[in-house]
Amino acid sequence: MKFMHLFKKELKEMLTITTIMTMVFTVVIMVMAGSAMSGAVEDAKEESGEITICNLDDTEFTKAVLKFLENPAGGDKNEVKYVDIQGDDYSKELDRLDIKNVVIIPKGFSEHIENSEQATLIYVTKMTSLSSFSNISTGSSNAMNLINAAVKSAFYNSKVNSGALSDKEVTMLEAPITIDETTIVADRSEKVAASLIVAATQMSNMFLPICVFILVIYSSQMILNAVATEKLDKTLETLLSAPVSRLSVLSAKMLAAGVVAGLNAIVFMFGMSKMTESVTNMTSESVDNLDEILKNLGLTLSVGDYVLVGLQMFMTILITLAISLVLGVLVKDSKSAQSYIMPISLMAMIPYMLSMFVDINTLSPALKYVVYAIPFTHTFTAIQNVMFDNMTVFWGGFAYQAVLLVVCMGFAVKVFTSDKIFTMTLSFGKKKQKEANNED
Amino acid sequence: MENVLEVKGLSKQYKPGVYASQDVTFEVKKGEIFALIGPNGAGKTTTIRMISTLLKATEGDAVVAGHSILTEPEKVRENITYLPDEAGAYKNMKGIDYLKFMAGIYAKDAASAAQFVERGKEICGLGDRLNDKIGGYSRGMARKLLIARAIMSRPALAIFDEPTSGLDIINALDVRRMLKKLASEEGMSFLLSSHNMLEIEYVSDRVGIIAKGHLLEVGKPKELIEKYEAQNLEEVFERVVKL
Numbered sequence: 290m291k292f293m294h295l296f297k298k299e300l301k302e303m304l305t306i307t308t309i310m311t312m313v314f315t316v317v318i319m320v321m322a323g324s325a326m327s328g329a330v331e332d333a334k335e336e337s338g339e340i341t342i343c344n345l346d347d348t349e350f351t352k353a354v355l356k357f358l359e360n361p362a363g364g365d366k367n368e369v370k371y372v373d374i375q376g377d378d379y380s381k382e383l384d385r386l387d388i389k390n391v392v393i394i395p396k397g398f399s400e401h402i403e404n405s406e407q408a409t410l411i412y413v414t415k416m417t418s419l420s421s422f423s424n425i426s427t428g429s430s431n432a433m434n435l436i437n438a439a440v441k442s443a444f445y446n447s448k449v450n451s452g453a454l455s456d457k458e459v460t461m462l463e464a465p466i467t468i469d470e471t472t473i474v475a476d477r478s479e480k481v482a483a484s485l486i487v488a489a490t491q492m493s494n495m496f497l498p499i500c501v502f503i504l505v506i507y508s509s510q511m512i513l514n515a516v517a518t519e520k521l522d523k524t525l526e527t528l529l530s531a532p533v534s535r536l537s538v539l540s541a542k543m544l545a546a547g548v549v550a551g552l553n554a555i556v557f558m559f560g561m562s563k564m565t566e567s568v569t570n571m572t573s574e575s576v577d578n579l580d581e582i583l584k585n586l587g588l589t590l591s592v593g594d595y596v597l598v599g600l601q602m603f604m605t606i607l608i609t610l611a612i613s614l615v616l617g618v619l620v621k622d623s624k625s626a627q628s629y630i631m632p633i634s635l636m637a638m639i640p641y642m643l644s645m646f647v648d649i650n651t652l653s654p655a656l657k658y659v660v661y662a663i664p665f666t667h668t669f670t671a672i673q674n675v676m677f678d679n680m681t682v683f684w685g686g687f688a689y690q691a692v693l694l695v696v697c698m699g700f701a702v703k704v705f706t707s708d709k710i711f712t713m714t715l716s717f718g719k720k721k722q723k724e725a726n727n728e729d
Numbered sequence: 730m731e732n733v734l735e736v737k738g739l740s741k742q743y744k745p746g747v748y749a750s751q752d753v754t755f756e757v758k759k760g761e762i763f764a765l766i767g768p769n770g771a772g773k774t775t776t777i778r779m780i781s782t783l784l785k786a787t788e789g790d791a792v793v794a795g796h797s798i799l800t801e802p803e804k805v806r807e808n809i810t811y812l813p814d815e816a817g818a819y820k821n822m823k824g825i826d827y828l829k830f831m832a833g834i835y836a837k838d839a840a841s842a843a844q845f846v847e848r849g850k851e852i853c854g855l856g857d858r859l860n861d862k863i864g865g866y867s868r869g870m871a872r873k874l875l876i877a878r879a880i881m882s883r884p885a886l887a888i889f890d891e892p893t894s895g896l897d898i899i900n901a902l903d904v905r906r907m908l909k910k911l912a913s914e915e916g917m918s919f920l921l922s923s924h925n926m927l928e929i930e931y932v933s934d935r936v937g938i939i940a941k942g943h944l945l946e947v948g949k950p951k952e953l954i955e956k957y958e959a960q961n962l963e964e965v966f967e968r969v970v971k972l
Contacts, residue, residue, distance in 0.1 A: 523816040526781075527816060527875075529782075530781040530782060530783055530806060531835065532803065533834055707785070711784065
């Protein structure tokens with residue numbers, strides 16, 4: 290009985306309207322994020338299943354192979370899109386045809402097979418993002434496997450059935466085709482497998498979002514706790530009644546938090562560059578000149594790129610500080626302080642998760658702009674935008690963040706320099722501010 | 730005697746018809762201890778916060794050492810110190826560093842800052858404990874440090890909300906004696922706010938009784954006791970509020 294009495298009291302204290310609102314907000318945000326993720330993953334899946342072929346070796350043999358590709362024995366029918374690649378500038382051609390990858394059957398393909406020589410297939414991929422789902426191409430891999438199987442089958446029928454095989458023909462039967470892979474990033478291309486590039490850049494792709502996420506939460510907690518503690522301990526009243534301007538108090542607080550957060554950003558960026566370097570070195574042991582290839586593809590960051598990404602990160606931190614400062618003012622007691630960080634955590638979590646798995650630029654327009662409205666998104670995508678030459682998106686995001694920073698800072702200054710610093714409270718649906726009652 | 734504080738028709742309205750304090754008028758003379766007494770929600774803290782330039786007055790004005798809270802809040806802050814009720818200090822700071830930090834804000838140069846710190850050390854009487862972090866202080870020790878901080882810069886007007894809250898009887902008595910001494914010997918003026926009528930009766934030169942945002946009565950404790958034929962200030966308060 291007494292336990293229940295105590296339990297009810299504890300529950301009542303913990304389950305406040307703020308906690309409930311936070312829960313509701315969390316659910317809404319998570320549902321939105323989930324729907325965005327599943328939509329994006331579905332799109333990626335659909336896109337990855339597409340087979341695009343360019344048959345430059347227009348022979349009866351390749352026609353038969355492609356027929357097999359469309360109707361594989363014992364398998365589901367494949368929808369194959371045929372395109373015409375004109376010239377060697379694959380980047381331009383893929384852009385012209387608006388496709389992400391293509392399997393090219395080069396001229397002389399059949400002749401090589403007929404001469405019992407390994408034939409080469411050209412596989413061209415255009416990478417538009419480092420996120421996991423945007424680089425899956427099950428359709429093309431499937432196509433290459435099927436072409437291999439078709440060639441094997443044709444070769445088997447024509448050679449094995451005709452009698453004994455030479456050593457060269459046995460080797461040929463084991464691996465009738467080789468794949469010549471080309472990967473394109475923006476307008477740069479290199480003869481390297483996209484999977485290798487993804488493997489080499491995976492660490493940096495995973496690491497930056499984690500860094501940004503930690504920084505956002507860290508900065509947010511730092512300033513929110515600083516303001517909330519000063520308010521609850523009434524040291525803020527002491528300070529604001531001292532011969533020092535409120536703007537100086539605010540600026541000092543923001544600058545100190547900005548310096549600490551900026552230091553963190555620099556340390557994280559330094560750590561990331563060192564880690565990326567180590568990972569690239571490790572991967573390049575298995576492939577000659579991988580670091581050179583990554584550099585040529587623009588997938589390594591120059592000092593200038595690090596500065597740009599660092600600037601974007603710093604901008605995000607300043608926005609976080611301004612929002613957290615206002616949230617800190619709203620804190621009524623030490624218990625509620627943590628719940629006020631929740632909106633920022635959730636706002637950071639959406640782009641954090643999305644940027645790791647999907648290319649945000651490829652989301653549906655409505656969803657894309659909702660995600661872009663979250664200021665942190667632009668920092669999560671900053672490295673990829675720099676690497677993939679999406680500088681319009683980068684600077685657009687930067688400009689948006691700058692405007693948002695001015696708005697948030699303006700609001701923070703307004704709160705800090707007015708009575709609101711002492712009287713502002715959140716009242717979910719209750720009668721508007723009971724300020725007078727809060728005062729003695 | 731010159732007035733250090735002149736409060737004229739000071740009001741704080743939060744929304745139409747809702748006043749936290751209304752048309753409050755009084756003055757504090759140089760070397761005087763003036764106390765605002767009243768129940769919870771009477772408007773004491775709001776009045777004090779307006780005088781301390783923390784809240785903006787919606788009507789009226791207050792002039793501190795010749796400077797208006799409306800037009801020269803920076804100048805006002807140079808002449809006051811404010812000690813809120815149940816105020817804390819920076820827990821991760823050492824006591825001595827807190828005094829140095831606050832001295833740095835109030836002093837015009839390094840020499841004055843050093844003087845303020847020496848005076849602060851003397852007033853708080855915390856000795857070697859000043860080298861400990863404030864987080865480890867008892868409530869009483871922290872309060873003594875804060876009182877020292879508020880007095881060390883010799884402001885024209887020191888504003889204390891519940892000056893002895895958290896202090897034991899001995900320390901509270903010490904503080905009361907110190908306030909009286911500072912007022913009489915150094916000419917410092919004090920504006921106090923308290924629920925503790927006995928303390929106010931002992932320490933104040935004049936009191937203002939405030940209820941529901943209105944200043945109902947102002948006078949010397951003895952005169953008020955006589956006027957209302959009461960035994961003490963508590964009875965005066967009761968009678969004034971009931972009127």
